Amino acid sequence: MSKRILIIDDDDDVREATQICLEVTGDWEIFTASSGREGLIEAIAKQPDLILLDVMMPVMDGIETFSELQANVITQSIPVILLTAKAQPAEIQQFTQLQVLDVITKPYDPFSLSDRVAQAFFAD
């Protein structure tokens, strides 16, 4: 059974390009959500094996979404990789202190992303 991955990102192009990238490079089942709220619903509904979560989103940002995921018994154990366009060291440091599996800075190389996702599953 292939691993299932939920991509939560408000940018349609990023979400679509990332989905294509992961579908091509790995045997993974991809779901997407265009906002934090939608991502929470999807996570509860689909209970993916990994969530790729964009940080900077309107209304409910990635950090808030992560907190909600952590607060929910159903989603709290799902590993989360943060995807962020905020690339300043202080910001990165702030994200790594959260209980996330990894922090990947945009714009990422699609194969590197695929490798990191694969490592996540391997570690698991």
Next chain:
Amino acid sequence: MSNRKLNFEQPEHHSDTNRQTSDSLEMLLHRMTNRIRQSLELSVILAGVTDEVRFFLGTDRVKVYQFEPNASGEVVAESIYQNNLPSLLGQHFPAEDIPIEIRQLYLTKRKRTIVDVAAKLIGMSSLTNDCDNASSNSKDEDEQIQFRTVDPCHVEYLRAMGVRSSLVVPIMDEDRLWGLLVSHHSTPRVVTPRELEVVQLVADQTSIAIAQSNLLESTRIQAQQEASINRVGRFLHSMTQMQLKQALRQTIAALQGSGGRVYITPQNIVDQAQLYLSGEQPVLLPAIENRASANIQIEEHPDWQTWLDHAMQTNHKIQSWAIAQLDTNSLPLSLDQAFKPTEIKSILTIRLEYRQKILGYLTIFRQGIDLETVWAKRPDSSDSRNQYTLRSFETWYELQLNKARQWIEREIELAQILGNHFAIAIYQYQLYQQVNTLNASLEQRVTERTAQLEQTNQKLVREISDRLKTRADLERLSHQHELILNSAGEGIYGLDLAGKITFINPAAAEMLGYDVAQLQNQPMHKIVNHFNVEGIAYSWSENPIYQTIKTGKIQYITNEIFDRQDMSNFSVEYVSTPILEQEQIVGAVVIFKDITERQIIDRMKDEFVSVVSHELRTPLTSIRSAVGMLSSGRIDPQSSKSQRLLEIAFNNSNRLVRLINDILDLERIKSGKVTMIKSSCNAADVMEDAVESLQSIAEKADIAIEVIPLEINLWIDRDRIIQTLTNLLSNAIKFSSSYTIVTLSASLQDNNVVEFQVKDRGRGIPTEHLETIFDRFQQVDASDSRDRGGTGLGLAICRSIVQQHGGQIWVESILDQGSSFYFTLPVDIQLRANGRSPIRKDE
């Protein structure tokens, strides 16, 4: 006198018995007493006495013989009758004519002698008791005339003088034998006891007259001396050098000298002796062996001193004195040589002493005098000529030339008194000189001291001036420092070693919410409650300022937090620097500033960078993913996925370009680097142009654009205003539902501005976003802009352009009903100023 004398020349010769009446005797005594009393001149009295006695006795010659100190004698008064006997007046008789034993009898026994030459008898009568004669105890017996044989020599002597009868009565002056009253008669004559008594009475009266005359002479001399002393004293008291010389002249005159000198002993070894000379002076020849003494005065000559010491006689009254009669006293050879060439024959020297101090010498010189003596006979008995003289009593003259004059006692006394005056005057003069010298010295010292004081004074004035200048400088500096401290925007305070505030500027107090006065001398650490950047309070000993005070280390601290009085706080950064006085730390000065605003700006910057980073990285993510996949060859280029990735890459490339353009454009406008190229443009034209460029997009979205143009000229950058209108219209189209109308209108406002309005009927903008919507990347929903090809910078650019035209931009919105964006632009003022309306009327 002359009448009386004439009477005497009518003698009643040889009528003894008639004349010797008691009446005539009383008359005689009365006349004589009157004569003596009427005149004080002895010569007159004596002349009267001889006249009266001769008249009384009726003898040929009556004379008064006066003894001299050397026992010779002179006939000083005489009365002669018809030249029966020769005149002896003025003639001198040698001492041996009246042997000393006879003179003793005259003196001690008051013997009167009567000689009868013819009988060769001499009768003697004593007035005093004769111890040798026991039988003559009573006065009566004394008055008895004892006759005996006269000495043949005496008889011979009287015969030679032509005398046949003589009567001699001694004249006494006190206890001294003054002289003799003598009566001679050329024929034998008997002298009665009565006559002897009368002549004795006359002799007694004469003694009284002599005493009175002596008293008169003495008084006269005393008066003369006092006058001399006064004259000399007058010159001496004025005490100038010239008058000292005058005093010397007066002294010489008073002492009947020919010259004199005053020698004043030098007061100390550096002074010279002072010498005042008058008249002829001795010439001291230098001794051959002692040339050095060439210039010394006689008073300084050792021989003079030796002579003085030897000859000096001390008068009990005042000074020592010495006299020299150069023809009888011998001076030392060197001095004798000095006087020899001169006429000086006698010297009187008075040592001038005052208060046991020898001040000098007063010396008076006298020249010799010529003495002429008329002798009745040669005084020298061995001379053979005496034989002749004895017989004839022929007079002869003795002349003594250049004879030294004796200094008599009263002259020495006068000299001593005058010497005393000189001594006192010289002493006073020297005192006066000393006082003058002291005064001069004092004046010199006063002058020097005054000069010193003046220098000190000038120095003080300079110092005061310097100090005043320094004080003024200090005050100016202090004022400048105060101004600087008061004007400084940053908080500045000083702390002492205990951390208490020694000074604080108004900015610091204001930041902390206190008055300056409230903070003076307060512990600053407790006032501001230092917190570190983590918000943890720490103690004074941990305070970096404490370290500055302790170690002198300058501390640069940022992101600390200070409390205000109202318990609010603010972030600060400060630098603490030690205050050093003579290399000792006496406190610290702290300069701090409120960095709250800076932190906000920093945060905004960080956020902007973060947002820009996000906005740039997001399309890049899509591009990189798409291109990465396509370039890997792991995806079929002909597949739909491949096609889709290409589209994503292309769209996001365009988005990136727009974004970069907008970012750069906005920054250039905001920073003023893009100049607005303004010109007069018609508002309606601009509105039409903007609408036209969007017409196709609007049609595609099924939205109508309504334009309500305003014909008015504006002073604008046409392209930038079209950009602004396009941006606002584009947004309006984006956020309008299909089949709605977007309206663009303009209206002229009162204040020469035109207000544009872009109105849509879209979903509206939430109230909380109305304030921030013109900020960068402040879309209501970021996905909206991306969906609609926006960058999130359009409204920020619009605002910048409007602001560069001096206008304003704002938005009014009602949710679900639509929004209206407004902005204002200035009318072309110049056109109005030229009297032309900016409004185009023909259209």
